[in-house]
Amino acid sequence: MALVRAAVVPAIGSPLEITGIELPEPGPGQVRVKLAAAGVCHSDLSLSNGTMRVPLPAVLGHEGAGTVLAVGPDVTHLAPGDEVVLNWAPSCGTCHPCTLGEVWLCANALTGAARTHARRADDGTGLHPGLNVAAFAEETVVDAACVLPAPAGVPLTDAALLGCAVLTGYGAVHHAAKVRSGETVAVFGVGGVGLATLQAARIAGASTIVAVDVSPEKEELARAAGATHYLIASDTTPREIRGLTGKQGVDVAVECVGRAVTIRTAWESTRRGGRTTVVGIGGKDQQVTFNALEIFHWGRTLAGCVYGNCDPARDLPVLADHVRAGRLDLGALVTERIALDGIPAAFDNMLAGKGGRALVVF
DSSP states (O other), X not given: OEEEEEEEEOSTTOXXXXXXXXXXXXXXXXXXXXXXXXXXXXXXXXXXXTSSOOOSSEEOOXXXXXXXXXXXXXXXXXXXXXXXXXXXXXXXXXXXXXXXXXXXXXXXXXXXXXXXXXXXXXXXXXXXXXXXXXXXXXXXXXXXXXXXXXXXXXXXXXXXXXXXXXXXXXXXXXXXXXXXXXXXXEEEOOSHHHHHHHHHHHHHXXXXXXXXXXXXXXXXXXXXXXXXXXXXXXXXXXXXXXXXXXXXXXXXXXXOSOOHHHHHHHHHTEEEEEEEEEOSOOOTTOOOOOOHHHHHHHOOEEEEXXXXXXXXXXXXXXXXXXXXXXXXXXGGGEEEEEOGGGHHHHHHHHHTTOOSEEEEEO
């Protein structure tokens, strides 16, 4: 057992605890990774407050990158010293979605989260890995399927963002909504995923890119990411967006918040026959309503988007090419670099709608 520091959520709604945990040596099919950085994602907040369920107590964190320290006895494709990006949703390749090529919907992707992978140093309590990989820790032990080679030419701390925010935002634009050059796009919510979505819309060649958020302070971030217009969210947002798009509405609206009112606003901001893509994760209490006539009349498509509809093994090299060519700026997503004990404050900032991505740098 090795003693490392980690952020542990003891129970739903309880404050995160920064404490020592004991990690075992990697067993068959496992690797041990020393984290370089981990992004603080809204999904981690959703796990801590019970919006998404996970066995507790758990070590959270699912967006990370680091260096392999040790491998299990039967792992031959990885070696100590390899730099890797964590893949929190590895596909099994055999379930029904996987056989259809929809690996982002793999039925077995999160089976590893049910195991106990560590224990508290103070009382020996078993700990689960929040979304398979437990990245809010100095080190972690994961299944070998949960790591991918870190792309060459991308700083390892920045590469952590590829594991969730960038794959999700890029995939929402290029895979789920399939934005075409010249189309108009609105992005609702300018957090880490929203900023990645704005950059992806710019890379896709969107002609008008409207960023919408509740915070005036995010305008500079949004415009740097590619937004041509910035709106403060209000009851008049759909009308304002139609005013920017020849009274039509945008071809594509991407909702990155996960709230019923925002999803409804995104829908109303989409042109007749356009596509509304929902990336944000909302709770069961967030009920969105439509009447039958408007569904027929507007002919819009409303679709959910899981993990950007991405295949990480396929898409990471594509993203790396964009980074190396200067088209994708990973550092622009990060508005604060923090230590482990800064995660609770980062959660508070997310709840308050402040900033982009907070990055834990070890």
